[in-house]
Amino acid sequence: MPKFKSTQDILRIIGNKDQIRNFGVIAHVDHGKTTMSDSLLAASGIISPSVAGQALALDSMKLEQNRQMTIRGANVTLFYEMEGKEYVINMIDTPGHIDFTGRVTRALRAIDGVVVVSDSVEGVMTQTETVTRQALEERVRPVLYINKIDRLVKELKLNPDEMQKWLMNIISHFNQLIDIYAEPEIKEKWKVSIQGNSVAFGSAKDRWGFNFKMAKKTGINFKDVYDAYTSNDPAAIKALANRSPLADAVLGMVVEHHPPPHVAQKYRIPKIWPGDLDSDIGKSLIACDDKGPVLMMVTTINVDPQAGRVATGRLYSGTIKDGDDVYLVDAKRPGRVQSVNIYMGNTREIVSFIPAGNIPALLGLDYAIAGETISTVKGAHAFESIKYVSEPVVTIAVEPKHPKDLPKLVEGLRTITVEDPNLIVKINEETGETLMAGMGVLHLEIATSLLQEKGLEIVTTQPLINYRETIRAKAGPIMSKSPNKHNKIFMRVEPLQDDVLEM
Incomplete structure (x- = not known):
């Protein structure tokens, strides 16, 4: 059973860059991103495991719940333990419908890795290709989670050997996208593979999943999956979830393959920040230095009826605190941070300060907009503007x-x-x-x-x-x-x- 971790547990390790991961969930519409996210929230103790897969907890808007689709996207900070080591994982769940692809584009600026979710029957679809291309253009590293494996048994009536051949075609198709869109120096390194533990399989609805390492450890295989879904015993599928939890499969890939912020910023900053990399600000950005000047890019604005604008984004350098005087570089206006928060599920938790490499939510910046650069240095270069696909x-x-x-x-x-x-x-x-x-x-x-x-x-x-x-x-x-x-x-x-x- 997951144990609920408080904000204090997160603050205790949030300054250690090696224990931070920033990732997003991207996919074609209705491939199961938000359903998968439920299992990750349950593993962190944010929602009950009994409702994971049905709660769609990150779809908090009434419209999202009524339409059963993600419209706005959501930020959440997760606490995860793996092999005795604790991690803070900042996750962004993004919309899948092409009409909301602008939200995906903005989210990619804040993260260093993505879990690309693909339906096992539909495979790589048009929007899968679009969002993967966007991620690679931002130098955001992908891993692949193939969802709805139960459909291969229930609908396509495939046996275990046929299932594996079918899934290998999806993996091959996805690697073709990396071959086409990734930069030459990273394409071979970033291609996904089962043996490399950068591909996971599962059913978000039924809360089970496994990657290569989990399969070796637990002995789970496609024969077990086939038997569970052809069995008349409803407990067989629950046994899969107990034996091989989905959260461990996905977050295990995230921890292993997605870089911590101080590693990712070394190759991402030259792409997204046009300033002098040899300047004090440039060196601080490359190093993800907590003690450097504050430099943050706002990726999302939410308007709270009581608190006003909530500016959420990636803090690339410095430590931001309650009461800090900052400059909105693009708006050419000063501002003051009233409150520094992080997201725990659908609620904001006040944390008073947050160091570089994380995704804070700031209150008090009434003129901030998505794409704004926030800094404590008045003459700082703004980040590269976000380029939308349409x-x-x-x-x-x-x-x-x-x-x-x-x-x-x-x-x-x-x-x-x-x-x-x-x-x-x-x-x-x-x-x-x-x-x-x-x-x-x-x-x-x-x-x-x-x-x-x-x-x-x-x-x-x-x-x-x-x-x-x-x-x-x-x-x-x-x-x-x-x-x-x-x-x-x-x-x-x-x-x-x-x-x-x-x-």
Whole structure:
């Protein structure tokens, strides 16, 4: 049984960089990220093991629970013991739907490793490829967890040997992505393998899982899995979870393969920070130095009705404390940190201070936005801006049903765009309409639902999609006639030459 660990247990070891891991969970939609995260929370004593797999504890929004999908993502700090050594593991659960891929992009800046979750039947899907490419571009190291192994038995009716051949194809496909998108110097080192203990198998719903080392230690194999799911005894599946807990399989890979922050920053900082690496700030960033100047990048903003903006992000250098005076580098504004917190499940715990290499949540910075660089040095270089894989392409007009609610609508739009920078709100100068643009129809549907949850009655137009087309090659000529049929027009198209475009 996991023993609940308090915030004090975490603070006791949070200054030892070797015992810190920062990782995220990424995947295609509905492949089981949040269900898997439940088992990790249970192993840390944050939720009861009896509800892990069904609680979806990190989907805290009402909309997330109703739709059974992650929209916002969540941060949580876990306490984990492995081979007698204690670890603090900062985890970010991310959305899987492509409309919320901007949240994945921002989360990747704060972490050093990812667990890529893949459905055993569907395998590597389009969004799996997108988020893996994003991770590799940020120099974030992946490991692979293949979920829903029970589907191979129940739906595809595969025997143990066929299951292994099927799963090897998924691993091979995933390594092809690393071969394509990883930088040359890391691609071979970062490829995943069963023998290398960077691949795990399991069922998040049933809370069991194993990797190579666990299989050697416990003797579990695919024959045991096959027998459990073809047995009429319901206790057989529970026995798998007792024998080989999912949390040990996943967090074991995280501890072994994901680097601690002071190791990861040596190769990540040159990619994400454009300043002089030989300066005092640069050396502090590379070393992840607790005693250096504070330099933090905000990756997430949540607006708390009581506390105001909560700025969460990665602290790369220095130690941040309650009452610290800081500078918002991009906003060119001073600020003061009222309270330093960490996330334990869905609640914030006040910790008063936190050293470099961790993911704090700061209160009191009213002008902070996602992507902001926070520093105690006024002239510090900002981190590289976050590059999103797509832009808002779907637009609707939104207005209050009752004109008297216009101020409430303006405030509501301001709040949701602060929390979600991928939502763009602007005024059409010709019509006076308030336009809201998002990544897709679902993105806008969620945004309007959030406005309605604030008690606003709103009216929206049908979504308008902006298609962007260009000429790729020569075509034509084609003939067209004028309305009176007396004139013929011949037209040919071809791309402009590169030197013309450069002008």
